[in-house]
Amino acid sequence: MNNTKDIKVNIQEEKDAIWKILEQVNDPEVPVLSVIDLGIIRGVDVKVSSTGEDLEGVVVAVTPTYSGCPATEVINMNIKMALLEYGYKNVQIKTVLSPAWTTEWMTEAGKEKLKAYGIAPPKPMQSVCTPDSFQEEEATQCPHCNSFHTKLISRFGSTACKALYQCEDCKEPFDYFKCH
Amino acid sequence: MNNQLINYILHLADNNLILGQRNSEWCGHGPVLEQDIAITNISLDLIGQARNFYQYAASLIGDGATEDSLAYLRTEREFKNLLLVEQPNSDWAVTILRQFLFSTYQYLLYQQLQKSNDEQIAAIAEKALKEVTYHVRWSSEWVIRLGDGTEESKDRMLSAIDELWRFTGELFLSASYETEAAKEGYGINVTLLKEAWLQKIKDVFEEATLPMPSEKIFMQCGGKDGVHTEHLGYILAEMQYLQRTYPGCEW
Numbered sequence: 001m002n003n004t005k006d007i008k009v010n011i012q013e014e015k016d017a018i019w020k021i022l023e024q025v026n027d028p029e030v031p032v033l034s035v036i037d038l039g040i041i042r043g044v045d046v047k048v049s050s051t052g053e054d055l056e057g058v059v060v061a062v063t064p065t066y067s068g069c070p071a072t073e074v075i076n077m078n079i080k081m082a083l084l085e086y087g088y089k090n091v092q093i094k095t096v097l098s099p100a101w102t103t104e105w106m107t108e109a110g111k112e113k114l115k116a117y118g119i120a121p122p123k124p125m126q127s128v129c130t131p132d133s134f135q136e137e138e139a140t141q142c143p144h145c146n147s148f149h150t151k152l153i154s155r156f157g158s159t160a161c162k163a164l165y166q167c168e169d170c171k172e173p174f175d176y177f178k179c180h
Numbered sequence: 181m182n183n184q185l186i187n188y189i190l191h192l193a194d195n196n197l198i199l200g201q202r203n204s205e206w207c208g209h210g211p212v213l214e215q216d217i218a219i220t221n222i223s224l225d226l227i228g229q230a231r232n233f234y235q236y237a238a239s240l241i242g243d244g245a246t247e248d249s250l251a252y253l254r255t256e257r258e259f260k261n262l263l264l265v266e267q268p269n270s271d272w273a274v275t276i277l278r279q280f281l282f283s284t285y286q287y288l289l290y291q292q293l294q295k296s297n298d299e300q301i302a303a304i305a306e307k308a309l310k311e312v313t314y315h316v317r318w319s320s321e322w323v324i325r326l327g328d329g330t331e332e333s334k335d336r337m338l339s340a341i342d343e344l345w346r347f348t349g350e351l352f353l354s355a356s357y358e359t360e361a362a363k364e365g366y367g368i369n370v371t372l373l374k375e376a377w378l379q380k381i382k383d384v385f386e387e388a389t390l391p392m393p394s395e396k397i398f399m400q401c402g403g404k405d406g407v408h409t410e411h412l413g414y415i416l417a418e419m420q421y422l423q424r425t426y427p428g429c430e431w
Contacts, residue, residue, distance in 0.1 A: 157221075
């Protein structure tokens with residue numbers, strides 16, 4: 001007798017497998033961070049045939065970090081390629097703008113990886129930018145020597161998500177992943 | 181096809197694209213390296229927002245329209261950006277003042293637009309608001325630095341105010357598609373933003389020891405309806421040159 005349970009696609013298993021694969025897809029600009037660390041994967045959907053036996057497609061919902069982030073397209077392509085390499089067919093990326101991405105979605109592991117890489121991670125207390133000028137803000141810690149004796153050089157840094165700081169103790173410049 | 185909705189979205193997109201293009205002219209020419217990077221980062225934010233709006237408009241227009249065809253193949257009369265954003269960069273004072281006047285307006289606009297009954301517009305605004313907050317902060321700090329700076333920097337700020345103030349009236353004059361948008365609930369009545377905008381400008385000017393311009397200044401307008409200053413032609417000639425010379429080219 002046919003045990004149809006065996007040949008039907010296990011949707012939850014497939015989704016879990018896909019989430020695992022996505023841990024290998026990295027941010028091209030900050031290669032220590034995976035897209036999971038960044039918190040930009042908003043959902044994984046799996047399409048099965050009417051008989052439930054064939055996996056017909058995958059839809060990954062991704063949200064961009066900044067409106068103009070040029071890495072977004074590269075990341076989307078890398079996600080597709082990673083899944084295609086594992087044999088998934090018909091992989092689609094769905095861009096989701098709302099709710100807007102926030103640094104609060106970054107994992108703790110991601111923040112630690114940033115620090116080890118030499119980039120100050122976004123501060124835990126969401127000190128999101130106010131529009132008011134010359135505000136006193138809590139100090140940003142130097143990722144090299146851990147001093148809080150640091151100064152802001154520019155709120156705009158090497159990429160859309162980063163600001164430029166300098167440590168007054170060890171004198172090293174460093175990027176800070178801005179609260180967003 | 182809802183033409184007024186499309187016009188509204190194109191207006192929002194065009195503001196971002198033209199100002200993004202103008203700011204990008206500073207690339208490699210900024211007064212100091214960190215500010216060169218700052219202004220081009222702002223350009224990037226603006227162009228990203230423009231892309232979101234253009235992609236949405238293209239999906240509504242259909243018929244093969246893409247973000248690229250909208251940005252690179254329309255002519256001056258089809259662009260609906262404010263006159264303010266197409267004004268020349270001149271010096272740093274003019275550039276940062278232009279940013280301050282525009283970003284303050286954009287901040288108030290996006291704050292309201294988050295409540296649009298059009299999901300996509302609300303989503304784009306919600307995302308963009310965070311970036312615009314940084315633009316307001318950066319530009320207001322520069323207005324204060326230069327206004328309350330040296331004799332020369334103050335002179336240049338006074339000159340900049342002289343040059344740009346006449347284009348600020350247009351911000352609060354509702355175009356036909358804006359009136360329609362506000363009525364239907366997917367857009368904002370811009371006349372209602374004026375008071376808050378004026379207050380913010382006043383507060384920053386005061387700290388910058390700069391005088392508020394007279395209320396009697398004649399205001400130029402027309403950009404929202406495609407009637408532009410002579411500058412837009414040159415901006416488009418440079419921006420669209422490649423696509424027009426090698427149609428369909430790709431990186």
